[in-house]
Amino acid sequence: MDVIxxxxAHRTATTTFQHHLAANRGALRxxxxxxxxxxVVRGGLFRTMSGGTDPILPWQAKxxxxxxxxxxxALRQDGIKRLIISDENMLGSLRNVLEDTLLYPGAGRRIxxxxxxxxxxxxxxxxxVRCYSHWWTSALAFRLMRGGPLPRADLRERMVTQPRRWRHIVExxxxxVPDARLVVWTHEALSSAPHLQLHALADIATIPASLPILNAAPRGTEVRRFMTDCGLNAEEFTWPDNRFMPFEMHEADALRAQYQDDLxxxxEGAGGSADYIDAMSAQTDAQTVEGRGSSDDGEHRYLA
Structure with missing residues (x-):
């Protein structure tokens, strides 16, 4: 059986992919x-290790x-040929990433x-994966509305200078998991094309569909209102086109340069460690939607 x-990662339209799978159960069957x-993952199968916290204890994993x-x-004996499992907390929790200011420490061990x-x-x-300037911004906005940290200068500096890159996660x-096939794509190319992600991962064809934009990062107006209601000075930050943009120009430039090195x-082949599938995006007219997401199986969630 093939297991996918x-x-x-978080904030890369994971729930869009999950919604697409849930909406196409007939095609999957x-x-x-x-x-x-x-x-399923958090509710029982991996309940002792799926909260996204580090470390996973040996008895939990066993x-x-x-x-x-x-x-x-049991699925294999029932004739199932492909099992698809999706949960972004397998990499670790978004909260821990922000608290540690480190990109998914221990990701390889967790997977x-x-x-x-x-x-x-x-x-x-x-x-x-996703451009760091947008990824950190989306993560910050998402967590800020839930009591997360304010992106002041010291925190932003740690985000720009933290040593881990998507390349390190891939490696x-x-x-x-050396015997596994590793498939990588970018949020910019395929966030609104979950059908292409599914085809690349499991060789299953589904029809593209317009998906609702749920679980997205909060809009700039929402963040400003929240900060004002909490007695915080929203004018500490810039709001281009009324968007939340915590990074100064030189910081965003540095993050974009890091991401370009990853791409x-x-x-160039990722050292033979992964299949990079962004070229598939040329097969569709899909448009990138920043922070796109939707609820898993119709259940409102706050973790993607």
Whole structure:
């Protein structure tokens, strides 16, 4: 059986992908495929290790691997050919990333722990990445509305200078799960084309559909109102076109340059560690939607 782990990252339209899967269960059944979303992953299968916190304890990983092995084998015996699992918390929690000001520390180890239960199957891992200036901004806005940190100068400096890049995440996962196929795409190219992501990951054709924009980063007006209501000075930050943009120009330029280095590395073959599929976006007229997302299986969520 083919097992596909769609591991995120956060703020890269993960819930758009999950919504697309939930809305196309008929097509999945026809392809002898099934989908486990965050409700399944967090609700029981990996309940002791899916909160996104670090570290995952050995006994937690061992028990979860046994549960996953039993359930996946039962699916195989029922004739299922493809199992698709999507939960961005497999990489770690967004809250911890912001608290540590470090991009998914231990990502490779975490994904290896989740992959333990599928050792008898063909494993594919899917990862979406996004320009750091937009990714950090979306993460900050999302967490700010839930009591997260204000992006003052010291925090922004740590975000710009923190050493981890998407390239390191890709290399860590490739080393940690060497027998898996690793597929990487960008939010800019494929956020509004979950059908292309699915085709690349599982070779399943679905019809493109217009999806509602839910679970997106809050608009600039919402962030300003929230800050004012909390007695904070919103004028500390710039608001181009009424958008929340915490980074100064030189900071955003540095983050974009870091991202361009990642994309160049991916386009040059990623050292043989991953399949970079952005070229697929040329097959559609899909337009990028920043921060796009929707609820998993119709359940309102706040984690993507």
């Amino acid at each position: 782990l769609h591991v995120g 026809a392809a002898r495929a099934t989908y486990w979303g965050p409700k 028990r979860a691997a046994k549960r996953a092995a039993l359930r996946s084998e 290896a722990e989740f992959a333990q239960g599928f050792q008898k199957h063909n494993l594919t891992i899917g990862l979406g 860590e996962i490739a080393r940690a 160049t590395w991916l386009a």
